[in-house]
Amino acid sequence: MKFAELFDVSVDYLLVDNAVRRPFRQGNDALGQRLGDLDQLSDADRAALLHILDGLLANTRIRQALYTAG
Template sequence: MATPFHGDRLKALRTEVGRSQAELAERIDSDARQVSRYENNKVAPGLEAVLRIALTFNVRVDYLLIDDAQRRPLNATSSHVDTRLADLDQLTDDERATITNVIDALVTESKLRAITSGVG
């Protein structure tokens, strides 16, 4: 039976920071053999281990468990814009398309302004 845990993502995170399985095991209160089992999808870590892994690599838990989850930081500084972007989920598709068009127009205007200000 397949586990929902993404061992390949754990291995990629570990190698990205240059840690051995033993070093990771120490950080998450486990052992190297167990980390190997996690990475090879032999067993799925328990909830506490998943949380320790997420904290160790500053990634959201969903990235470790859900196929199409994007890698996002667990501890990201929130900004006013982030909060507003989260609110977009409450809008209809047409309303989101309108906002996207406004953003595109503003960005295009800004780029044109930058180009034309250099011409003289």
């Protein structure tokens, strides 16, 4: 347990070959719970997800810039 906590990985990652790497403690929010599963996506799906996230973040930054400018 202490090694898992030290390296911020799950215990199964330390003990099981080919186990998916997950953080020792995951967030309690919906996003935090899903982050550990993202490495299971294909490269194409991961690229699509990053494209969507980039668009959402860009929209948020634009709105914030317009709000502070106006």
